Amino acid sequence: MSSSRPRRSTALALAAALLAAGLATACGPEDHADPAPAPAATTPAAGTAAPGAATGTPAAAKAGTVTIGRTAYWGGLRFDVKTATYTPDPDPDGERFEVTLATTVTNTFRTTAVRDWPDIAIDIGGTPLTGDHGSAVPPTPGATNPLQITFTGTGPFGFDGASLVLGDSGQAQSVVPLGTGGRPAVTLAPVDLKLPAKPALTSGRLTLTLKSAQLRADVGGGNGSGALTLGQRGLLLVFDLNGQVGPAGMALDGGSLRLRLPNGQEVGPTVAPIEAIYPDRPTRQDQVAWFVFPGATDGDYTLTVTDPDRGTAAPATAVLPATGVKASGPVD
Known part of the structure; x- marks a missing residue:
């Protein structure tokens, strides 16, 4: 009697398994309950990290x-x-x-x-x-x-x-x-230098009237062609020229302009007017000069203007203070 019970139990278990398999095979898709909806995927807005995201891995952008x-x-x-x-x-x-x-x-x-x-x-x-x-x-x-x-x-x-x-x-x-992380912001914004109360500088026959002065970190020449290297600055001057000259006129070039930097270094212009001034045309408006140099700092930039006839003319100077230079970009 004890030997027949295991065989009967095994048969009952086998029958139950076959019945369950038959029911599963007979069920069509319409017989299944809808699965629980998956949680909606969320993408953080720019500037936030995805929950559980690996450190240093940017979050995927959302359209x-x-x-x-x-x-x-x-x-x-x-x-x-x-x-x-x-x-x-x-x-x-x-x-x-x-x-x-x-x-x-x-x-x-x-x-x-x-x-x-x-x-x-x-x-x-x-x-x-x-x-x-x-x-x-x-x-x-x-x-x-x-x-x-x-x-x-x-x-x-x-x-x-x-x-x-x-x-x-x-x-x-x-x-x-465009978001958080990545490269630090660099504006290369120009820095306006303060003009003197009397912007007209007269040396001998020559008068230069300053209109604007800027330290540029984004360019060092006209037409956008004077690209600067890391740490350089270009000082841009815009001015009018007037020459009180005789019939022979006056030839003017960059040799009449010099710039002393806050560290005491003196540089000449990399771009400057080349003009011939005569009595019937004594004025040149909106002239441009550029001075390019490395290692700009806050402080006084001193412009010197000299009549081309250096033997007799005393130079004229203007002090142009600058602040906030490092905020526009690297200086070294």
Whole structure:
């Protein structure tokens, strides 16, 4: 009797298993209850980290537009970066994405045209993604134009850790972070020097009337062509010239201008007017001179103006104080 019980128990267990298998096979999809909905995936806004994300890994961007609201300078142009729009590939299996920056661009020069755009890229973890500005050309002097810049890439993208970079790697670069992390912001903003109460400097027959003086970290010459290297500055002077001359006139060049830096070093201009002044045309308006040098600091920049006839004319000087130089970009 004890030997028959295990066989009966085994048979009952086998029958129960076959019945359960038959019921499972007979059920169609309509017989199953709906599964519990999966929690909706959330993507943090730019500037926040994904919950549980690994340290140093940028959060994936969500399709849409974020506000940037930052300004940077390069080559005489001011870029006001308003918004950034991220558009992932509509193909679920696609890897391409597009980032579009809405900006306005101003030519900060009053009289000088800017011919070329800087190199424009988004730095993503040290890898540049080149931008496309289409057929747009830089604005005319003093003008402001809208500019859309488009970047097309592959793979994952997040605003955190990404930065807009203006200028190539061998030049002074301005940087606009698009989220948190990434490269530090660098504006390369110009620093206005304080003009003297009496801006007219007279040496002998020559009078130079200062209109503006700026320390530029983004450019060191006209037409946006005087790219600076890291730590350099270009001091831009705009002025009018007047010569009280006789019939022979006066020939003027950069030899009449000198600049003494706060550290005592004296430099000549890298760009300066070359003019012949005569009695019937004694005035030249909106003239430009550039002085380029490394290691700029806060302090007094002293301009010296000398009549070309140095044997008889005493020089005239103007002290131009500058503050906030390091805030515009690296100085060494």
